[in-house]
Amino acid sequence: xxxxxxVLESVRKRFGAGAAAVDSLSLSIExxxxxALFGPSGCGKTTALRLIAGxxxxxxxxxxxxxxxxxDGDVDxxxxxxxxxxxxxxxxxxxxxxxxxxxxxxxxxxxSRDKAARIxxxxxxxxxxxxxxxxxxxxxxxxxxxxxxxxALAPDFPVVxxxxxxxxxxxxxxxxxxxxxxxxxxxxxxxxxxVTHDREEAFEMADRIGVMSGGRLQQVGAPEDLHRRPATEExxxxxxxxxxxxxxxxxxSISTEIGAFPAGAGAPAVEDVILLVRxxxxxxxxxxxxxxxxENRVFRGPGHVIHVRLQSGAAIRCRRDETPDVAVGExxxxxxxxxxxxxxxxxxxA
Amino acid sequence: MPAIGKAxxxxxxxxxAAAWLVAVVVAxxxxxxxxxxxxxxxxxxxxxxxxxxxxxxxxxxLLLLGVGLLAGVLGTSLAWLVSAHRFPGxxxxxxxxxxxxxxxxxxxxxxxxxxxxxxxxxxxxxxxAFGPDAFFPDVRTYPGVVVVMSLVLYPYVYLLARAGFASLxxxxxxxxxxxxxxxxxxxxxxxxxxxxxATGLALALMETLADFGAVSVLGYRTFTTAIYRVWFGMFDxxxxxxxxxxxxxxxxxxxxxxxxxxxxxxxVQRHGRPATEALPPLSSARALVASGFCGGVLxxxxxxxxxxxxxxxARAAVEQKLPxxxxxxxxxxLALGAAAALTTLAAALVLAYGQRLAxxxxxxxxxxxxxxxxxxxxxxxxxxxxxxxxxxxxxxxRLVERTTGVELGLVLTGSALGLVFAYLVRFxxxxxxxxxxxxxxxAPSLDxxxxxxxATPRRLLSRIHAxxxxxxxxxxxxxxxxxxxxxxxxxxxxxxxxxDTLAVDVWQRTAESMWREASLPALTIVLAGLLPVILLVRxxxxxxxxxxx
Numbered sequence: 043x044x045x046x047x048x049v050l051e052s053v054r055k056r057f058g059a060g061a062a063a064v065d066s067l068s069l070s071i072e073x074x075x076x077x078a079l080f081g082p083s084g085c086g087k088t089t090a091l092r093l094i095a096g097x098x099x100x101x102x103x104x105x106x107x108x109x110x111x112x113x114d115g116d117v118d119x120x121x122x123x124x125x126x127x128x129x130x131x132x133x134x135x136x137x138x139x140x141x142x143x144x145x146x147x148x149x150x151x152x153x154s155r156d157k158a159a160r161i162x163x164x165x166x167x168x169x170x171x172x173x174x175x176x177x178x179x180x181x182x183x184x185x186x187x188x189x190x191x192x193x194a195l196a197p198d199f200p201v202v203x204x205x206x207x208x209x210x211x212x213x214x215x216x217x218x219x220x221x222x223x224x225x226x227x228x229x230x231x232x233x234x235x236x237v238t239h240d241r242e243e244a245f246e247m248a249d250r251i252g253v254m255s256g257g258r259l260q261q262v263g264a265p266e267d268l269h270r271r272p273a274t275e276e277x278x279x280x281x282x283x284x285x286x287x288x289x290x291x292x293x294x295s296i297s298t299e300i301g302a303f304p305a306g307a308g309a310p311a312v313e314d315v316i317l318l319v320r321x322x323x324x325x326x327x328x329x330x331x332x333x334x335x336x337e338n339r340v341f342r343g344p345g346h347v348i349h350v351r352l353q354s355g356a357a358i359r360c361r362r363d364e365t366p367d368v369a370v371g372e373x374x375x376x377x378x379x380x381x382x383x384x385x386x387x388x389x390x391x392a
Numbered sequence: 393m394p395a396i397g398k399a400x401x402x403x404x405x406x407x408x409a410a411a412w413l414v415a416v417v418v419a420x421x422x423x424x425x426x427x428x429x430x431x432x433x434x435x436x437x438x439x440x441x442x443x444x445x446x447x448x449x450x451x452x453x454l455l456l457l458g459v460g461l462l463a464g465v466l467g468t469s470l471a472w473l474v475s476a477h478r479f480p481g482x483x484x485x486x487x488x489x490x491x492x493x494x495x496x497x498x499x500x501x502x503x504x505x506x507x508x509x510x511x512x513x514x515x516x517x518x519x520x521a522f523g524p525d526a527f528f529p530d531v532r533t534y535p536g537v538v539v540v541m542s543l544v545l546y547p548y549v550y551l552l553a554r555a556g557f558a559s560l561x562x563x564x565x566x567x568x569x570x571x572x573x574x575x576x577x578x579x580x581x582x583x584x585x586x587x588x589x590a591t592g593l594a595l596a597l598m599e600t601l602a603d604f605g606a607v608s609v610l611g612y613r614t615f616t617t618a619i620y621r622v623w624f625g626m627f628d629x630x631x632x633x634x635x636x637x638x639x640x641x642x643x644x645x646x647x648x649x650x651x652x653x654x655x656x657x658x659x660v661q662r663h664g665r666p667a668t669e670a671l672p673p674l675s676s677a678r679a680l681v682a683s684g685f686c687g688g689v690l691x692x693x694x695x696x697x698x699x700x701x702x703x704x705x706a707r708a709a710v711e712q713k714l715p716x717x718x719x720x721x722x723x724x725x726l727a728l729g730a731a732a733a734l735t736t737l738a739a740a741l742v743l744a745y746g747q748r749l750a751x752x753x754x755x756x757x758x759x760x761x762x763x764x765x766x767x768x769x770x771x772x773x774x775x776x777x778x779x780x781x782x783x784x785x786x787x788x789x790r791l792v793e794r795t796t797g798v799e800l801g802l803v804l805t806g807s808a809l810g811l812v813f814a815y816l817v818r819f820x821x822x823x824x825x826x827x828x829x830x831x832x833x834x835a836p837s838l839d840x841x842x843x844x845x846x847a848t849p850r851r852l853l854s855r856i857h858a859x860x861x862x863x864x865x866x867x868x869x870x871x872x873x874x875x876x877x878x879x880x881x882x883x884x885x886x887x888x889x890x891x892d893t894l895a896v897d898v899w900q901r902t903a904e905s906m907w908r909e910a911s912l913p914a915l916t917i918v919l920a921g922l923l924p925v926i927l928l929v930r931x932x933x934x935x936x937x938x939x940x941x
Contacts, residue, residue, distance in 0.1 A: 097840050121843040128844040134837035138859045147855075148845030197845065 045109040046070040047201060047233040048077075048094060053103035055089055063089040065257040067103070073200070076227060076234040078248035080241065081280065086257035087237040088131075091203050094235070095128050096121035108200060127194030127202040127232070131209060133186050135178040141165070141189050142174040148197040160196060168192040168226055183211050184219055191223065195230050202227065204236035208243060220246055241281065245269075253277045275386050278318050285358045289317040289385065296385065299354050300333060300376045306383040318384035324360035326350060328368050329375035334358075336372050350374060408755055411746030414739045415758035418817050421776025422640070422768055428779075429637040436631050444618060445638070452601070452614050452642060458538035459545060459600045464593050466542060467549025470686060471585075472577060475557035476565070476667045479679035485686040486554075487929045492693035493547040494921035496878045498605025498898065499914045501540050503697040504531045505609055506704075506907035537612045543693040545599055549592035551928070556588025557581060562670035569670065581667075587653050594650030601642055602769035604881035605895070609902050615639040616771045616881050623885060629778075636775040640768070647767040698918060704911035713909050715897060721913060725893040728808065729876040732815035733823075733869040739816060740823035740868060744831050759828075763821040770818055770882035777814045777886060781805045806888050814882045819875050823868040830864025831857075870923055877920050 048071040056062040064086040071077045079087040092098045094105060096112065096119060104114035107126070112119040127148075136144050142161050149157045165171055168188045178186055187207065194202050207223060208216045224247045227234045238244050244251050245265045253260045253268065253276075261273040272278035275286060289298045291313055296305045298317055326334070326348060334350040337357070345363035352358065358376070368374055437445075473479070474486045492500075508514050508531045515528035531540055564584060568576035582589075604616035615635055623632040674682060708714050715721065743759040765773070781804040789800045804810060834857065842852045880895045887896060894913040901910035 095840070095844055097844075121840065122846045122848055124844070125846075126844055128841065130837045130841060132835060132837055134835060134841040136838060136841070136856060138856075147842065147847070150846055193841075193845070 044073055046106075047073045047075070047108055048235060049104075049106040050090070050094070051104040051106075053090070053093060053100045053105060055086075055093055055098060055100050062086075062101075062257050064093065064100075067257075067259055069252060069259065069262070071233060071235060073233050074231060076224075076236070076247060076249050078244040078251045079235065079237045079254055080244040080248075080251050081239065081254035081260075083239050085254045087239075087254045088205055090254070091128075091205055091235065091237050095126050095203055096124045125197070125199040125201070127197065127199045129190045129194045129202065129204040129207050131206040133178075133190040133210070135186060135189055135193075137178055140175050140177055141170060141181070141192075144178070144189055145174075145193045145196050147193065148199075164192045164196045167195070167229060169222070184215055187211060187219065187223075188226075191226060195226075195232070199232070201233045201235070202230070204234065206238055206240075207236060208240070209238075216240075216243075223247070253280060255280070270382060271384060272318070272386070275316065278384070278386065282318065282320060283322075283359075283361075284318050284320045285356075286316040286386070287319050287352075287356055287358060288354070288388070289315050291315050291385070296383075298378075299352055299356070300378055303378070303380065303383055305385060312387055314388045315385045316388050317380075318386060319358050319378060319380075321347065321359045321361040323378060323380050324358060325362075325377045325379065326360050326366075326368065326374040327377070328372055330373050332373045332375035334374050334376045336368050336370050336374055338370060339366060339368070350376060352376070407742070407746045407749055410742045411755050411758050414742050414820075415762045417813075418739070418762040418765060418820055420780055421773050421814070421817050422764075424776040424779040425633065425636050425640055425772055428633045429640070433630055433634060436634050440631060440634060444613070447613060448615050448618055448635075448638070451612060452639075454534065455537065455541075455607070455612070455614060456597050456600055456642075456646075458534070459541050460593060460597055462538055462542035463546040463596045464549055464589070466546035466689060467551075467592060467596070468553050468582075468589055470546070470689060471550045471553035471557060472581060473682050473686060475554055476577075476581065476671050477674050477679075477682060478668055479674055479682040481683050481686065482668075485683075485690065488690055488694075489550055489686060490547050490925055490929055491690070491922070492544045493928070494925045495544045495694060495697055495918050496605065496880070496895075496921065497541050497544050497599070497603050498609060498880060498895075498902070499701070499918060500544050500693070500697045501531075501537075501606035501609045502898070502902040502907060502910060502914070503700050504536070504540050505902070506905075507696075507700060508536075509905075532610050532612075534612070537607060537610050540610065541600055541603065541606055543689070545596040546689075546693070548596040548599070549589060552588045552592030552595070553585055556585030557667060559588075560584055560667060562665040562667050565667050565670035576671075590653035591650060594646055594653055597646050598643070598650070598767055598769075601639070601646060602771070602881065604771060604884065605899055605902075608899070615642070616769060619771045619775065620881070620884060623775075633775055633779065636772045640772050643767055643769055643772065647764065650767070698915070701911045701915045701918065704908040705915050708908040708911060711908075714912055715901075715909060717892070717897075718912060721892055721894050721897050722916065724891055725877050725895075726873075728811060728815070728893060729873040731808070731812050732819065732876045733872040735812055735816050736820050736823045736872045737827070737865060737868055739820050740827045741865075743820075743824050744828045747828070748831055759824060763824050765817045765819065766821040768818070770814070770879060771885065773814050773817050774882040774885035777810055777817070777882075778805065781807075781810050781813075806886070808888055808891065811883065811886045811888070814886055815872075815876050815879065818879070818882060819872045822871050822875060826864050826868035826871060827861070830861050830867075834860050867927055870927065874920050874924050877917055 048069070050067050050069040053064060053067045054062055055064045067090055079090060081087050089098065093100050093113070099118050100113055105112050107124060111117050112124055136147065139147065145164055146157055146161050149160055152160065161174070165174060168191055170185065170188055170192060173181065173185065178189065181189065187210070191204075191207070208219055211219060220243055227247070236247065248265065250262060250264055251268055252262045255276050261268060261277045268277065268281050272281055278284055278286075287298050287300070289296045291305055294305050295302050296315065296317065303317070334352050336348055337351045338349040340347050342361070345361055346366050348360045348362065348366055348368065350358055350360060360376075470489055474482055474489070506512055508529050510528075510530070518526040518528045530536060560581070564580050565576055568580045573579055602616070604620065607614050608617045608620070615638060619632050619635045619639070622628050622635060739762070743762055746755050747759055782802070785802045785804050788803060792798055792800045838856060839852060842856050847855065877894060880899060883893055883895055884899060887893065892900070894917055897913045898910045898917070
């Protein structure tokens with residue numbers, strides 16, 4: 043079995059007197075893997091990245107890179123000795139150096155011919171041919187972003203960390219650049235850890251995703267697994283287009299105000315649960331004696347999303363591709379056709 | 393976002409210590425003066441109170457009041473005109489109205505004294521035309537002093553007010569117009585820019601308080617002239633020290649006012665349309681009045697004094713009345729300026745880097761203390777420096793006499809070292825704020841990027857910081873060099889015997905009404921003074937906030 047490339051063991055970091063930015067974070071990333079830390083802003087994911095790079099020192103816990111301890115109570119290897127490429131959210135390109143100067147900055151102790159060859163190789167990989175003599179301010183946003191990536195890839199460091207790599211770009215550009223960036227990173231063969239609050243970015247680029255919230259890692263898994271079986275309400279909220287319905291479990295079945303369902307295996311062993319209701323698993327029909335009232339309908343993408351308020355006050359959403367024949371204020375009958383039953387423990391106050 | 397950029401704190405103790413040393417050195421002269429305050433000499437105060445104190449306080453207060461009013465009105469109205477209206481020459485006046493800043497108050501004062509004095513061409517002409525009792529505008533009066541000083545100090549108010557108006561953009565004025573207010577100066581422009589105007593006013597008043605040359609040429613007695621007279625005329629160092637305390641109290645009031653105003657000023661740069669597009673165009677008659685007003689101010693504050701200086705210099709050249717020692721005046725001045733620039737810059741870099749790397753609260757205090765020098769009048773700093781140097785000389789003399797038996801005399805007092813010390817105290821803030829702004833524009837992520845790519849701190853400094861800071865270091869050196877060239881009160885008090893500078897020469901000759909002989913050194917100072925003004929204008933174009941120089 044190979045040694046994991048990045049290992050965090052119960053890492054904790056607190057700034058000032060507030061709550062910990064990162065709390066008992068444990069994580070193991072295999073060589074060559076692309077891993078995404080995904081979560082809302084302020085969840086501690088950037089701090090985790092900076093701890094690994096060595097820009098911050100953990101208060102507690104241990105960080106290993108390729109089996110070597112780089113940070114714990116006694117050790118603190120400075121960033122310049124960690125051999126980690128870092129792509130900054132604001133790119134942090136050196137404004138006084140050309141593209142070549144930036145990309146070649148980390149190539150030290152390399153002969154000038156090898157250096158030029160490596161720069162050319164990385165520029166080619168990043169589709170920056172012919173731009174080597176430009177200065178950062180002469181490049182478009184997307185080009186600057188690729189220079190930042192190329193600069194982090196150029197040295198033969200085994201690890202690349204990316205902090206919100208696409209967040210500084212226009213939404214229209216982001217989609218195409220995401221695919222491009224994915225290709226470049228995969229082609230480099232390096233271990234990649236990226237941090238993002240963009241769900242599509244994490245799902246499209248990562249082999250595995252760690253969902254973070256409040257400084258803690260909520261769940262780790264392959265994108266599909268996370269989507270199919272979110273472990274907590276928080277993860278479900280971040281990962282799935284879903285709403286939640288209070289439910290009562292009794293034995294092998296659960297009852298909700300719109301019907302009863304079999305409780306699948308692995309459901310929480312408590313009575314009070316919530317049922318995950320995905321937008322595309324709900325259907326509605328106009329019915330004057332129905333249990334729901336249409337509160338709102340909005341056009342989204344090719345179809346419509348209809349907001350329905352149930353008698354208990356719970357709100358659910360339903361997505362239909364055809365134009366719905368229900369109007370705001372009308373009563374509807376709601377039917378649920380779950381593909382997989384996902385039951386979650388009810389949070390306090392939920 | 394976590395607090396970024398607080399790099400590892402190991403091995404930074406040296407930096408903190410150096411930064412504190414700079415702060416202590418810079419604060420020492422002011423502390424020496426304050427020490428005087430804590431040990432008041434009542435008999436000296438009694439004497440001062442009987443002879444001049446009342447007059448000095450009244451004169452200084454009246455001067456601040458007058459210049460505050462006139463420079464405030466001039467600066468604000470000109471800034472409002474060019475920021476919010478279109479009229480012929482607007483874009484020219486926008487930068488040209490900063491030019492009077494290049495003219496030191498003592499230069500415009502002696503030019504006006506020469507032009508409008510009793511024997512000057514204006515008065516002579518008026519007497520020839522209207523008889524011997526004809527009225528002529530005498531500048532050696534209270535209104536004269538106020539007008540002359542306001543003409544070259546309004547640019548402080550103008551610059552800050554303009555930045556304040558510009559930062560508003562068109563939006564608030566469009567909003568005001570949509571709500572039915574056609575000329576929204578009093579209801580929108582002025583209230584929003586008031587903190588900026590107040591900051592500019594405070595800076596102008598600090599210059600007024602510190603001025604020595606203009607008031608002494610125009611025969612208006614203030615604390616600065618009194619300190620000089622008491623020090624050199626009566627050799628009464630104790631009384632001079634007590635007067636410095638009184639002047640310092642005025643400075644503290646102004647500084648508090650400035651801090652208060654600056655704290656409320658927010659120069660949010662909005663990349664919107666300028667206010668000129670949101671307001672109705674001036675009628676053509678009014679537009680002409682606006683052009684005339686701007687042109688008039690520019691004429692009296694800059695074109696007339698520089699033109700007259702050039703004419704007098706030419707006449708002096710023809711009459712062979714140019715100062716024969718001009719070469720040595722220039723080299724003395726430049727050598728002192730260069731020494732001061734180097735010292736000041738080294739201190740500023742230590743402070744700025746200490747703050748960036750160690751970033752502790754105590755260091756922030758150290759640089760804040762060191763940054764207050766611009767608010768302390770040169771006369772106060774000079775007195776403080778002399779108190780320290782003479783104390784050091786006494787101690788050194790005792791030590792040498794005890795160990796070798798040789799009488800040392802005064803080594804430090806009256807040396808160029810003392811002068812550089814005083815310049816450091818007065819101008820380190822100029823260099824510090826410039827370098828700090830340059831350093832702040834280097835994002836902390838650049839440091840981190842370089843280090844993650846394997847750069848050691850040394851390589852980080854040489855490959856990233858040095859090339860990126862070059863511009864601000866150069867700017868800071870120019871600002872300090874030119875400030876030293878213009879500096880008069882501290883130079884007059886501390887200069888080594890026989891070492892004359894351009895400013896000292898101007899003062900000596902104008903004290904004897906030798907206007908033409910003084911014009912070449914004065915013109916040189918004005919030309920040098922144009923350098924930082926050009927830098928300032930370019931900075932203003934890029935939309936950066938303007939700091940006092």
